[in-house]
Amino acid sequence: MSLRLACIADDYTGASDLANTLSRNGLRTVQTIGIPADGLALPEIDAIVVAFKIRSVPAREAVAAALAAAEYCTARGAGHVMYKICSTFDSTDAGNIGPVTEALAARAGGLCVPVCPAFPETGRTVYQGHLFVGAVPLAESPLKDHPLNPMRDSNLLRVLARQSSRPVGLVPFEVVERGAAAISAALDAALGEGRGACIV
Known part of the structure:
Protein backbone atom coordinates (compact mmCIF):
# COMPACT_ATOMS: atom_id res chain seq x y z
CA MET A 1 0.00 0.00 0.00
CA ILE A 85 -11.01 19.98 12.44
CA CYS A 86 -14.24 21.81 11.71
CA SER A 87 -13.89 24.86 9.46
CA THR A 88 -15.83 26.88 12.03
CA PHE A 89 -13.46 25.75 14.81
CA ASP A 90 -16.41 24.97 17.04
CA SER A 91 -15.11 23.57 20.26
CA THR A 92 -15.25 24.41 23.95
CA ASP A 93 -12.70 26.36 25.96
CA ALA A 94 -11.55 23.02 27.40
CA GLY A 95 -11.01 21.39 24.00
CA ASN A 96 -10.95 19.30 22.00
CA ILE A 97 -8.84 20.88 19.28
CA GLY A 98 -6.00 21.92 21.60
CA PRO A 99 -5.65 18.66 23.56
CA VAL A 100 -5.81 16.47 20.44
CA THR A 101 -3.36 18.68 18.56
CA GLU A 102 -0.92 18.59 21.46
CA ALA A 103 -1.20 14.81 21.83
CA LEU A 104 -0.60 14.20 18.12
CA ALA A 105 2.29 16.69 18.11
CA ALA A 106 3.92 14.95 21.09
CA ARG A 107 3.55 11.62 19.31
CA ALA A 108 5.28 13.11 16.27
CA GLY A 109 8.24 14.36 18.28
CA GLY A 110 7.08 17.66 19.75
CA LEU A 111 6.93 19.90 16.69
CA CYS A 112 5.06 23.20 16.40
CA VAL A 113 1.83 22.42 14.55
CA PRO A 114 0.40 24.65 11.82
CA VAL A 115 -3.35 25.10 12.41
CA CYS A 116 -5.56 26.43 9.63
CA PRO A 117 -9.25 25.47 9.54
CA ALA A 118 -9.86 27.29 6.25
CA PHE A 119 -12.18 25.80 3.61
CA PRO A 120 -12.32 28.49 0.89
CA GLU A 121 -14.84 26.57 -1.23
CA THR A 122 -17.40 27.11 1.54
CA GLY A 123 -16.29 30.66 2.37
CA ARG A 124 -14.22 29.84 5.46
CA THR A 125 -10.90 31.67 5.40
CA VAL A 126 -8.29 32.61 7.98
CA TYR A 127 -6.54 35.98 7.89
CA GLN A 128 -4.04 37.20 10.48
CA GLY A 129 -5.34 34.60 12.94
CA HIS A 130 -9.01 35.50 12.54
CA LEU A 131 -11.60 33.10 11.09
CA PHE A 132 -13.98 34.53 8.53
CA VAL A 133 -17.24 33.22 7.09
CA GLY A 134 -17.57 34.93 3.76
CA ALA A 135 -16.70 38.58 4.32
CA VAL A 136 -17.45 38.72 8.06
CA PRO A 137 -15.63 37.43 11.14
CA LEU A 138 -17.03 34.14 12.45
CA ALA A 139 -18.35 35.77 15.65
CA GLU A 140 -20.49 38.12 13.53
CA SER A 141 -21.85 35.41 11.22
CA PRO A 142 -24.92 33.17 11.65
CA LEU A 143 -22.53 30.25 12.28
CA LYS A 144 -21.63 31.76 15.66
CA ASP A 145 -24.79 30.16 17.04
CA HIS A 146 -23.75 26.50 16.89
CA PRO A 147 -26.19 24.64 19.19
CA LEU A 148 -23.49 22.74 21.10
CA ASN A 149 -20.45 24.98 20.84
CA PRO A 150 -21.35 28.59 20.01
CA MET A 151 -18.38 30.57 18.66
CA ARG A 152 -18.26 34.10 20.06
CA ASP A 153 -14.58 34.77 19.34
CA SER A 154 -13.14 34.94 15.80
CA ASN A 155 -9.55 35.25 17.05
CA LEU A 156 -8.25 31.69 16.79
CA LEU A 157 -5.08 32.49 18.74
CA ARG A 158 -7.23 33.27 21.78
CA VAL A 159 -9.57 30.32 21.21
CA LEU A 160 -6.77 27.78 20.79
CA ALA A 161 -4.72 29.26 23.65
CA ARG A 162 -7.64 28.72 26.05
CA GLN A 163 -7.54 24.98 25.39
CA SER A 164 -3.78 24.46 25.05
CA SER A 165 -1.08 23.94 27.65
CA ARG A 166 1.59 25.63 25.51
CA PRO A 167 1.54 29.15 23.99
CA VAL A 168 0.00 29.61 20.54
CA GLY A 169 1.61 31.75 17.84
CA LEU A 170 0.75 33.21 14.46
CA VAL A 171 2.26 32.71 11.02
CA PRO A 172 0.99 35.94 9.44
CA PHE A 173 -0.19 36.41 5.87
CA GLU A 174 3.01 38.15 4.76
CA VAL A 175 4.97 35.01 5.71
CA VAL A 176 2.44 32.70 4.02
CA GLU A 177 2.80 34.75 0.83
CA ARG A 178 6.53 33.96 0.78
CA GLY A 179 5.81 30.23 0.51
CA ALA A 180 6.47 26.90 2.17
CA ALA A 181 10.09 27.51 3.18
CA ALA A 182 9.15 30.74 4.97
CA ILE A 183 6.25 29.03 6.76
CA SER A 184 8.53 26.19 7.84
CA ALA A 185 11.11 28.67 9.18
CA ALA A 186 8.39 30.54 11.09
CA LEU A 187 7.19 27.29 12.68
CA ASP A 188 10.76 26.39 13.66
CA ALA A 189 11.19 29.83 15.25
CA ALA A 190 7.89 29.45 17.10
CA LEU A 191 8.98 26.06 18.41
CA GLY A 192 12.18 27.69 19.69
CA GLU A 193 9.99 30.15 21.58
CA GLY A 194 8.14 27.24 23.22
CA ARG A 195 4.97 27.48 21.13
CA GLY A 196 3.06 24.28 20.49
CA ALA A 197 0.97 25.52 17.57
CA CYS A 198 0.63 28.47 15.23
CA ILE A 199 -2.47 29.71 13.44
CA VAL A 200 -1.54 30.04 9.78
Whole structure:
Protein backbone atom coordinates (compact mmCIF):
# COMPACT_ATOMS: atom_id res chain seq x y z
CA MET A 1 0.00 0.00 0.00
CA SER A 2 1.36 3.47 -0.92
CA LEU A 3 -0.37 5.31 1.91
CA ARG A 4 0.94 8.86 1.83
CA LEU A 5 -1.57 10.70 3.96
CA ALA A 6 -3.64 9.77 7.01
CA CYS A 7 -6.39 12.14 8.08
CA ILE A 8 -8.14 11.98 11.43
CA ALA A 9 -11.43 13.89 11.26
CA ASP A 10 -13.39 15.15 14.24
CA ASP A 11 -16.77 14.65 12.58
CA TYR A 12 -18.36 12.63 9.77
CA THR A 13 -19.47 15.42 7.45
CA GLY A 14 -16.11 17.16 7.55
CA ALA A 15 -14.46 13.82 6.88
CA SER A 16 -16.62 13.36 3.79
CA ASP A 17 -15.78 16.87 2.57
CA LEU A 18 -12.08 16.12 2.98
CA ALA A 19 -12.25 12.68 1.32
CA ASN A 20 -14.12 14.22 -1.61
CA THR A 21 -11.54 17.01 -1.92
CA LEU A 22 -8.63 14.56 -1.87
CA SER A 23 -10.29 12.30 -4.45
CA ARG A 24 -11.04 15.22 -6.78
CA ASN A 25 -7.38 16.18 -6.59
CA GLY A 26 -6.14 12.77 -7.69
CA LEU A 27 -5.51 10.86 -4.46
CA ARG A 28 -7.00 7.38 -4.20
CA THR A 29 -8.88 7.88 -0.94
CA VAL A 30 -10.88 5.71 1.46
CA GLN A 31 -13.04 7.09 4.26
CA THR A 32 -13.80 4.91 7.27
CA ILE A 33 -16.13 5.41 10.20
CA GLY A 34 -13.80 4.88 13.12
CA ILE A 35 -10.71 2.71 13.00
CA PRO A 36 -11.20 -0.23 10.63
CA ALA A 37 -11.26 -3.73 12.05
CA ASP A 38 -7.85 -5.42 11.98
CA GLY A 39 -8.95 -7.94 9.37
CA LEU A 40 -10.24 -5.36 6.88
CA ALA A 41 -8.10 -5.36 3.76
CA LEU A 42 -7.75 -1.84 2.40
CA PRO A 43 -7.34 -1.36 -1.34
CA GLU A 44 -4.26 0.30 -2.85
CA ILE A 45 -4.77 3.89 -1.68
CA ASP A 46 -2.89 7.15 -1.28
CA ALA A 47 -4.96 8.56 1.58
CA ILE A 48 -7.26 7.42 4.34
CA VAL A 49 -9.73 9.59 6.23
CA VAL A 50 -10.68 8.10 9.59
CA ALA A 51 -13.93 9.74 10.67
CA PHE A 52 -14.90 10.12 14.30
CA LYS A 53 -17.57 12.07 16.15
CA ILE A 54 -15.22 13.49 18.78
CA ARG A 55 -15.77 17.24 18.58
CA SER A 56 -17.90 17.48 21.73
CA VAL A 57 -16.92 14.39 23.73
CA PRO A 58 -14.68 14.71 26.82
CA ALA A 59 -11.16 15.72 25.76
CA ARG A 60 -9.55 12.51 27.07
CA GLU A 61 -11.85 10.44 24.82
CA ALA A 62 -11.01 12.58 21.80
CA VAL A 63 -7.28 12.28 22.49
CA ALA A 64 -7.49 8.50 22.91
CA ALA A 65 -9.41 8.08 19.64
CA ALA A 66 -7.03 10.30 17.67
CA LEU A 67 -3.91 8.60 19.03
CA ALA A 68 -5.33 5.15 18.26
CA ALA A 69 -6.11 6.24 14.70
CA ALA A 70 -2.61 7.66 14.28
CA GLU A 71 -1.14 4.34 15.47
CA TYR A 72 -3.35 2.40 13.05
CA CYS A 73 -2.39 4.59 10.08
CA THR A 74 1.34 4.86 10.72
CA ALA A 75 1.51 1.09 11.24
CA ARG A 76 0.21 0.85 7.68
CA GLY A 77 2.86 3.17 6.30
CA ALA A 78 1.26 6.61 6.45
CA GLY A 79 4.02 9.14 6.01
CA HIS A 80 2.00 12.13 7.23
CA VAL A 81 -0.84 12.46 9.75
CA MET A 82 -3.29 15.36 9.55
CA TYR A 83 -5.92 16.28 12.13
CA LYS A 84 -8.98 17.59 10.29
CA ILE A 85 -11.01 19.98 12.44
CA CYS A 86 -14.24 21.81 11.71
CA SER A 87 -13.89 24.86 9.46
CA THR A 88 -15.83 26.88 12.03
CA PHE A 89 -13.46 25.75 14.81
CA ASP A 90 -16.41 24.97 17.04
CA SER A 91 -15.11 23.57 20.26
CA THR A 92 -15.25 24.41 23.95
CA ASP A 93 -12.70 26.36 25.96
CA ALA A 94 -11.55 23.02 27.40
CA GLY A 95 -11.01 21.39 24.00
CA ASN A 96 -10.95 19.30 22.00
CA ILE A 97 -8.84 20.88 19.28
CA GLY A 98 -6.00 21.92 21.60
CA PRO A 99 -5.65 18.66 23.56
CA VAL A 100 -5.81 16.47 20.44
CA THR A 101 -3.36 18.68 18.56
CA GLU A 102 -0.92 18.59 21.46
CA ALA A 103 -1.20 14.81 21.83
CA LEU A 104 -0.60 14.20 18.12
CA ALA A 105 2.29 16.69 18.11
CA ALA A 106 3.92 14.95 21.09
CA ARG A 107 3.55 11.62 19.31
CA ALA A 108 5.28 13.11 16.27
CA GLY A 109 8.24 14.36 18.28
CA GLY A 110 7.08 17.66 19.75
CA LEU A 111 6.93 19.90 16.69
CA CYS A 112 5.06 23.20 16.40
CA VAL A 113 1.83 22.42 14.55
CA PRO A 114 0.40 24.65 11.82
CA VAL A 115 -3.35 25.10 12.41
CA CYS A 116 -5.56 26.43 9.63
CA PRO A 117 -9.25 25.47 9.54
CA ALA A 118 -9.86 27.29 6.25
CA PHE A 119 -12.18 25.80 3.61
CA PRO A 120 -12.32 28.49 0.89
CA GLU A 121 -14.84 26.57 -1.23
CA THR A 122 -17.40 27.11 1.54
CA GLY A 123 -16.29 30.66 2.37
CA ARG A 124 -14.22 29.84 5.46
CA THR A 125 -10.90 31.67 5.40
CA VAL A 126 -8.29 32.61 7.98
CA TYR A 127 -6.54 35.98 7.89
CA GLN A 128 -4.04 37.20 10.48
CA GLY A 129 -5.34 34.60 12.94
CA HIS A 130 -9.01 35.50 12.54
CA LEU A 131 -11.60 33.10 11.09
CA PHE A 132 -13.98 34.53 8.53
CA VAL A 133 -17.24 33.22 7.09
CA GLY A 134 -17.57 34.93 3.76
CA ALA A 135 -16.70 38.58 4.32
CA VAL A 136 -17.45 38.72 8.06
CA PRO A 137 -15.63 37.43 11.14
CA LEU A 138 -17.03 34.14 12.45
CA ALA A 139 -18.35 35.77 15.65
CA GLU A 140 -20.49 38.12 13.53
CA SER A 141 -21.85 35.41 11.22
CA PRO A 142 -24.92 33.17 11.65
CA LEU A 143 -22.53 30.25 12.28
CA LYS A 144 -21.63 31.76 15.66
CA ASP A 145 -24.79 30.16 17.04
CA HIS A 146 -23.75 26.50 16.89
CA PRO A 147 -26.19 24.64 19.19
CA LEU A 148 -23.49 22.74 21.10
CA ASN A 149 -20.45 24.98 20.84
CA PRO A 150 -21.35 28.59 20.01
CA MET A 151 -18.38 30.57 18.66
CA ARG A 152 -18.26 34.10 20.06
CA ASP A 153 -14.58 34.77 19.34
CA SER A 154 -13.14 34.94 15.80
CA ASN A 155 -9.55 35.25 17.05
CA LEU A 156 -8.25 31.69 16.79
CA LEU A 157 -5.08 32.49 18.74
CA ARG A 158 -7.23 33.27 21.78
CA VAL A 159 -9.57 30.32 21.21
CA LEU A 160 -6.77 27.78 20.79
CA ALA A 161 -4.72 29.26 23.65
CA ARG A 162 -7.64 28.72 26.05
CA GLN A 163 -7.54 24.98 25.39
CA SER A 164 -3.78 24.46 25.05
CA SER A 165 -1.08 23.94 27.65
CA ARG A 166 1.59 25.63 25.51
CA PRO A 167 1.54 29.15 23.99
CA VAL A 168 0.00 29.61 20.54
CA GLY A 169 1.61 31.75 17.84
CA LEU A 170 0.75 33.21 14.46
CA VAL A 171 2.26 32.71 11.02
CA PRO A 172 0.99 35.94 9.44
CA PHE A 173 -0.19 36.41 5.87
CA GLU A 174 3.01 38.15 4.76
CA VAL A 175 4.97 35.01 5.71
CA VAL A 176 2.44 32.70 4.02
CA GLU A 177 2.80 34.75 0.83
CA ARG A 178 6.53 33.96 0.78
CA GLY A 179 5.81 30.23 0.51
CA ALA A 180 6.47 26.90 2.17
CA ALA A 181 10.09 27.51 3.18
CA ALA A 182 9.15 30.74 4.97
CA ILE A 183 6.25 29.03 6.76
CA SER A 184 8.53 26.19 7.84
CA ALA A 185 11.11 28.67 9.18
CA ALA A 186 8.39 30.54 11.09
CA LEU A 187 7.19 27.29 12.68
CA ASP A 188 10.76 26.39 13.66
CA ALA A 189 11.19 29.83 15.25
CA ALA A 190 7.89 29.45 17.10
CA LEU A 191 8.98 26.06 18.41
CA GLY A 192 12.18 27.69 19.69
CA GLU A 193 9.99 30.15 21.58
CA GLY A 194 8.14 27.24 23.22
CA ARG A 195 4.97 27.48 21.13
CA GLY A 196 3.06 24.28 20.49
CA ALA A 197 0.97 25.52 17.57
CA CYS A 198 0.63 28.47 15.23
CA ILE A 199 -2.47 29.71 13.44
CA VAL A 200 -1.54 30.04 9.78
